[in-house]
Amino acid sequence: MASVTLENVWKKYGNVEAVRGVSLNAANKEFMAFLGPSGCGKSSTMRMIAGLEEITSGNIYFDGELMIKVRPRDRNVAMAFETYALYPTLNVYENLAFPLRSSKRSGVDVDKRVREIAGILEITDLLDRKPTNLSSGQQQLVGLGRALSREPRVFLLDEPISHLDTRQRVRMRAYIKRLHIELGYTMIYVTHNQEEAMALADRVAVMNEGLLSQVGTPEEIFHNPTDTFVAGFVGEPPMNFLECEYRRENGRHLLDHKGTTMEMPSHGEALAQRGAIPPRVTLGIRPFYIDIGLEKSARHVIPAEVFVVEPLGDMTVATVTLLGARLQIVTELGFRARPKQTVWLAFDPTRTLLFDAETGRALTYEA
Amino acid sequence: MLELRSVTKEFGRTVAVNDLSITCEECEFLVIFGPAGAGKTTTLRMIAGVLEPTRGEVYFRGQSLKGVPPEHRNMSMVFEYYALYSHLSVFENLAFPLKARGDSGAEIRRLVKEMAGILQISELLDRRPGFLSGGQRQRVALGRALIRDADVYLLDEPISHLDAKLRHQMRAELKAMCAEKDATVIHVTHDSREAMALSDRVAVINKGKLMQIGAPDEVFHRPANEFVAGFLGEPPMSFVDVEYAEDDGRAVFLITGTDARLPASLEVSASVRERGLPSSFRLGARATEVSAALSRNETHNVPGEAFVTETLGHRNILTAKLGKDLVQVVTPPELAFNVRDTVWLDLSQDNVHVFADGLAVAHPGRQGD
Numbered sequence: 263m264a265s266v267t268l269e270n271v272w273k274k275y276g277n278v279e280a281v282r283g284v285s286l287n288a289a290n291k292e293f294m295a296f297l298g299p300s301g302c303g304k305s306s307t308m309r310m311i312a313g314l315e316e317i318t319s320g321n322i323y324f325d326g327e328l329m330i331k332v333r334p335r336d337r338n339v340a341m342a343f344e345t346y347a348l349y350p351t352l353n354v355y356e357n358l359a360f361p362l363r364s365s366k367r368s369g370v371d372v373d374k375r376v377r378e379i380a381g382i383l384e385i386t387d388l389l390d391r392k393p394t395n396l397s398s399g400q401q402q403l404v405g406l407g408r409a410l411s412r413e414p415r416v417f418l419l420d421e422p423i424s425h426l427d428t429r430q431r432v433r434m435r436a437y438i439k440r441l442h443i444e445l446g447y448t449m450i451y452v453t454h455n456q457e458e459a460m461a462l463a464d465r466v467a468v469m470n471e472g473l474l475s476q477v478g479t480p481e482e483i484f485h486n487p488t489d490t491f492v493a494g495f496v497g498e499p500p501m502n503f504l505e506c507e508y509r510r511e512n513g514r515h516l517l518d519h520k521g522t523t524m525e526m527p528s529h530g531e532a533l534a535q536r537g538a539i540p541p542r543v544t545l546g547i548r549p550f551y552i553d554i555g556l557e558k559s560a561r562h563v564i565p566a567e568v569f570v571v572e573p574l575g576d577m578t579v580a581t582v583t584l585l586g587a588r589l590q591i592v593t594e595l596g597f598r599a600r601p602k603q604t605v606w607l608a609f610d611p612t613r614t615l616l617f618d619a620e621t622g623r624a625l626t627y628e629a
Numbered sequence: 630m631l632e633l634r635s636v637t638k639e640f641g642r643t644v645a646v647n648d649l650s651i652t653c654e655e656c657e658f659l660v661i662f663g664p665a666g667a668g669k670t671t672t673l674r675m676i677a678g679v680l681e682p683t684r685g686e687v688y689f690r691g692q693s694l695k696g697v698p699p700e701h702r703n704m705s706m707v708f709e710y711y712a713l714y715s716h717l718s719v720f721e722n723l724a725f726p727l728k729a730r731g732d733s734g735a736e737i738r739r740l741v742k743e744m745a746g747i748l749q750i751s752e753l754l755d756r757r758p759g760f761l762s763g764g765q766r767q768r769v770a771l772g773r774a775l776i777r778d779a780d781v782y783l784l785d786e787p788i789s790h791l792d793a794k795l796r797h798q799m800r801a802e803l804k805a806m807c808a809e810k811d812a813t814v815i816h817v818t819h820d821s822r823e824a825m826a827l828s829d830r831v832a833v834i835n836k837g838k839l840m841q842i843g844a845p846d847e848v849f850h851r852p853a854n855e856f857v858a859g860f861l862g863e864p865p866m867s868f869v870d871v872e873y874a875e876d877d878g879r880a881v882f883l884i885t886g887t888d889a890r891l892p893a894s895l896e897v898s899a900s901v902r903e904r905g906l907p908s909s910f911r912l913g914a915r916a917t918e919v920s921a922a923l924s925r926n927e928t929h930n931v932p933g934e935a936f937v938t939e940t941l942g943h944r945n946i947l948t949a950k951l952g953k954d955l956v957q958v959v960t961p962p963e964l965a966f967n968v969r970d971t972v973w974l975d976l977s978q979d980n981v982h983v984f985a986d987g988l989a990v991a992h993p994g995r996q997g998d
Binding site: 299384427428429432433435436439440443456457460461462479480481483484485494495496497498499500548550569570572573574575576577579581588590601 | 664665792793794797798800801804805808819821822825826827845846849850859860861862863864865915916917918936937939940941942943946948953955957962968
């Protein structure tokens, strides 16, 4: 396996700039997810790593070795797409062995490798069976095993499980992650699904409009995003944003949202002391970190009006209106309230983020 | 108000909808929920009158709709693939149903403006559908269906193509708008959270057949069978194979492939006495209703092996091997499990569902009372 380094990589299709100066490093044996909405440049970036797309400018290295002039088939990368179609005439063993044989490995290695993969996926009992005698869940595991049976320098996966239903997808996610842990692959995994990226990757590279917004561990991306795009794209239900004005009064630092004074986030005081808060800021808070009360209390001081309450079985989501802005709050399972009822909110100041309203940059971001 | 009586639809030899009987009450938000190919859209199209049932009939306020063409049913439908007027602007698309009923220009402008505001498409009113993204077109189609008064609104995956942020917002808007209008709505989706969030009642269908119908809480907490239990809820319910035994007259479950045993509830032993031993018993555990610990304690006494942990930010999902099955458990982010660690689960009759030959025989105690 190899490390992958991108240095100021650009891709232009005519006048369209699909990838705009991306630099990053995926370490040897790292699982890195490229996450972003459609058109963000994540697939183009992956295809340049594979050599399927030419690079407009910039460099790509595997273990420090420049790859730009190396033909795709000599880069020794393996790509897996969403198709897991198996060869119906071959048994499971031969399906797993097929990619290994075609990459001209010795017979001994093939057998060892097939058994290793089958062991991790717990399909050793099925090796003699034909695909038609497998359940659909078993077929998916064999397909996954076949996609990952080779030992290239880098594995590239493009939305490999997005076609599956939720139940199958969540299960396959666990197997993909376990295979990575056991086999120590360098993996680059393209997805638009934030939960999948967070669940699987050691680090997530978030892309938007051809630019790399942030690279970080799932925890960093979730709690310490660089800008409003990353903050809003990662996490479900998505982060709430409130436009606020910053002012000083009698030496105190205050944030106002349409005339209502909001609690200053824990980070905010230090930022204010340094004079680092611009006049217009965006306050960001995730639905998990707002507490909702039916009565006013010492903590619950922000009044809001209930818009709808959605009981989801494992959690309840309340949407409330705060001076025209809609906020979503994950509440206790049993929470119920009528539309238009007044409720009282308490923001967790340690989980509240501040962004520059002009640029979207996180003022609270700590590198 | 709207009733499907033993409706079947066959396409050649394929049975798309199989003897389906569902009633939707006046002002009810009914969600038809199921996987791809379950027959959801076919059902909706028979209600709209676009398709005729092969057998059975659709009744509206007690009258059979047999032979009544779609345009004579006062129903407003959103198709999954939009069907907007491509030569008309977004404004004219939204205004179309209002013009058709003869509203004044001022009234039309007011209603279109209001709807566009709710759906966050106000800045798109001058554009033609060809210049819109899929998510924008979907909102225009939804607006066009909801802007007029209809006896029944038929919505086929109306927000499925929106990104996560907009989908959450539009789900709340849709729920509020329909409640405000006291609308009768039949909404088709394959999204479990959407079904739970929107519905007064949810009808779960699979392979053209009704699996269960009820209030979302009821269907979530008291699923009638393994299909409903496993398909509704995210992360999905985990199932564990168990064997039934009687130990000194007390019923227990032995978890296949482990030494672990779980006391079985009275409902279970009663079911065995009544119906005999089924050929399979499975436990169903919801990831949010069971928990895991790093060391054994009074409640966490079923041993498993950590298979993998996924970090989602506000919570983690632990997948643990229990015998030959995988069980998923939502854990707090600060609780770290390494691969192959022994983990202790708190499975008990207070938090697992029991299925015999696929049918539910017992639900967790705390929901049952």
